[in-house]
Amino acid sequence: MKDYIIFLAQSHPQFRKAELESLADLYNIKADFSQHNKEHPFLVVQLENDEEAYNLIDRAILSRGIYELWGHGVTIDELHENVQKNMGKYIDKYIEDTTFKFENLTFQGGKKSREEQIKMYERFAYLAFKGKIKMKNPDEVFTILENYSLGKDLFPLEHPNHLWFGRQINISARSRGxxxxxxxxxxxxxxxxxxxxxxxxxxxxxxxxxxxxxxxxxxxxxxxxxxxxxxxxxxxxxxxxxxxxxxxxxxxxxxxxxxxxxxxxxxxxxxxxxxxxxxxxxxxxxxxxxxxxxxxxxxxxxxxxxxxxxxxxxxxxxxxxxxxxxxxxxxxxxxxxxxxxxxxxxxxxxxxxxxxxxxxxxxxxxxxxxxxxxxxxxxxxxxxxxxxxxxxxxxxxxxxxxxxxxxxxxxxxxxxxxxxxxxxxxxxxxxxxxxxxxxxx
Ligand SMILES: C[S@@+](CC[C@H](N)C(=O)[O-])C[C@H]1O[C@@H](n2cnc3c(N)ncnc32)[C@H](O)[C@@H]1O
Missing domain, CATH: 3.40.50.150 (Vaccinia Virus protein VP39)
Incomplete structure (x- = not known):
């Protein structure tokens, strides 16, 4: 079993678990969604393989996407430490021909400038992917997910309260519009x-x-x-x-x-x-x-x-x-x-x-x-x-x-x-x- 993280939609959260369970049952996937929390838009699940992850989310309406989870942390430094610890399990299959890009998705986070984004992505240089960066239709998308809390003024706090890093497996029907x-x-x-x-x-x-x-x-x-x-x-x-x-x-x-x-x-x-x-x-x-x-x-x-x-x-x-x-x-x-x-x-x-x-x-x-x-x-x-x-x-x-x-x-x-x-x-x-x-x- 491998860890995957689902980025959920914060819409009708009371229906989300039933949708995931119904889709898992439809595709004969054994998964435990008991950690689902209506207040929280991120959910870690264990699945057999990428095919299960792909099917689970493909037609989902109240999920946005699913990612093979490489690491997480409550600060950006902790995230990097965790990814460096785990990367050996994943990295070998990314050969010269594998094109890729990075993206950053946040819940309640403010918009980052292009410079801030590039700086964020460059900190992952230790992954040392051999392939080329390709912005349109790359072979792989690597995603930094961030969860922000709101301050008293209802603006997001400066730093996220949790970060995850993973490889995109599929985005949902919802994310496809x-x-x-x-x-x-x-x-x-x-x-x-x-x-x-x-x-x-x-x-x-x-x-x-x-x-x-x-x-x-x-x-x-x-x-x-x-x-x-x-x-x-x-x-x-x-x-x-x-x-x-x-x-x-x-x-x-x-x-x-x-x-x-x-x-x-x-x-x-x-x-x-x-x-x-x-x-x-x-x-x-x-x-x-x-x-x-x-x-x-x-x-x-x-x-x-x-x-x-x-x-x-x-x-x-x-x-x-x-x-x-x-x-x-x-x-x-x-x-x-x-x-x-x-x-x-x-x-x-x-x-x-x-x-x-x-x-x-x-x-x-x-x-x-x-x-x-x-x-x-x-x-x-x-x-x-x-x-x-x-x-x-x-x-x-x-x-x-x-x-x-x-x-x-x-x-x-x-x-x-x-x-x-x-x-x-x-x-x-x-x-x-x-x-x-x-x-x-
Ligand atoms: C709430 S509406 C359904 C609306 C539908 N979901 C839509 O997207 O437009 C209920 C429908 O049931 C129909 N209806 C009422 N009594 C019925 C009956 N005995 N047999 C079949 N249809 C009936 C009504 O004409 C109405 O169009």
Missing amino acids: VVEKYDIKKRPYFGTTSFDAELSLLTGNIGQVKKNELIYDPFVGTGSFLVTAAEFGGITIGSDIEFLTLKGKGPKRRLKDNFDYYKKPLQFTDVLCMDFTNNAFRNNLKFGSIICDPPYGVREGVKVCGTTDDKLGRENIVIDGELAYLRRDYIQPKKTYSLDLLLDDLLEFSSERLDIGSRLCFWMPVANDEDIPTLIPQHKDFELIYELVQDFHKWSRRLLVYVKRGEGFNGVTVKSDDREGTNNFRDRYFHKFSEKSKVVK
């Missing part, structure tokens, strides 16, 4: 329900979207999770009850156009206008992962096909000799449904459509205004492996991640009846989270 690439506003088609690009990509990683596997979003809306799943090689399919959402905003501004824009048209299978609770997929169709953002009932209602009025939907209206409600162009009446019941349906459906080891990931809103324990939906076939919280002031959004387990696994069952009254998000949202809510079903 994937979050900006999927920025919602750059897409031909987006809407009020479109899900943040960074978190959609992250959901694809935690949901373990795999190349060439079928990824289903049952509440697809404008397709945020599908287009980012395609970035990781997923073949995508979605459904939504709202025809107008699927239809888009006119020529070149439809859901499918986003896939053309990102040059991934073959990874878009289709979207179906369908009520998820009356699902029309053939019974034995399986998915690689199911990832979604169910309707919260705030911007878009929780609706299902059906009616509370017995007379509706079976009217004796005949068009061209056919009963209207039996025609292909018949538009079903819809009735309001509850998010709690919809989540029960989602777990039940997923238990039938995912293979053992596959993941179901969805975002669930939770009101945190009252001291009521929040009960998370659970199904006997699934292990709930993460409950990751994104906190807003009076409510939070949780990313719930489940793995389908095999025979012999007897998980907990928590259905909507058990959760009654605990998470009536819609009701509380419209009552500004203040009054005790009554359950609307």
Whole structure:
């Protein structure tokens, strides 16, 4: 095993460990991330080899890069002593033909002048690399990483509190600009329900979207999770009850156009206008992962096909000799449904459509205004492996991640009846989270 250092992004730090663990599991990498600290953007891990390090970080969203660790210290002198002690293990393979450059990355550090940088790099002259320096596409990049604390005035202190030196193994999808690439506003088609690009990509990683596997979003809306799943090689399919959402905003501004824009048209299978609770997929169709953002009932209602009025939907209206409600162009009446019941349906459906080891990931809103324990939906076939919280002031959004387990696994069952009254998000949202809510079903 060798030491590697990961430079993490200081964005959504509460999701970082889950992403690393999910990517390690995806690539069959055994690694211990228990030293991860949400406050700290550097993490040392032991891995078998560079290939593992490369794969672990390649599609990461909340990491920036990974480096073979040659040495570290709390001062620059200590760093050099440590590198000189360890360099014998690494240095021999850098022959005359190996081009290289140095770089300096800091957390919270101020910008150094060119002269300061050169002075910093020249102190590593004892490494005595035989090859030439090449600024563009060198064979190797050697990186000095520095962690600075901020002073009382919120400016970085003059000296870093820790330094590391290493050889760059890979930079992440984030560092290659994937979050900006999927920025919602750059897409031909987006809407009020479109899900943040960074978190959609992250959901694809935690949901373990795999190349060439079928990824289903049952509440697809404008397709945020599908287009980012395609970035990781997923073949995508979605459904939504709202025809107008699927239809888009006119020529070149439809859901499918986003896939053309990102040059991934073959990874878009289709979207179906369908009520998820009356699902029309053939019974034995399986998915690689199911990832979604169910309707919260705030911007878009929780609706299902059906009616509370017995007379509706079976009217004796005949068009061209056919009963209207039996025609292909018949538009079903819809009735309001509850998010709690919809989540029960989602777990039940997923238990039938995912293979053992596959993941179901969805975002669930939770009101945190009252001291009521929040009960998370659970199904006997699934292990709930993460409950990751994104906190807003009076409510939070949780990313719930489940793995389908095999025979012999007897998980907990928590259905909507058990959760009654605990998470009536819609009701509380419209009552500004203040009054005790009554359950609307
Ligand atoms: C929170 S939005 C999803 C937004 C989506 N992630 C995006 O990026 O635009 C939930 C979607 O679920 C749809 N929906 C509501 N009830 C549904 C049902 N019974 N079956 C399928 N879709 C439904 C809504 O029309 C809405 O588009």
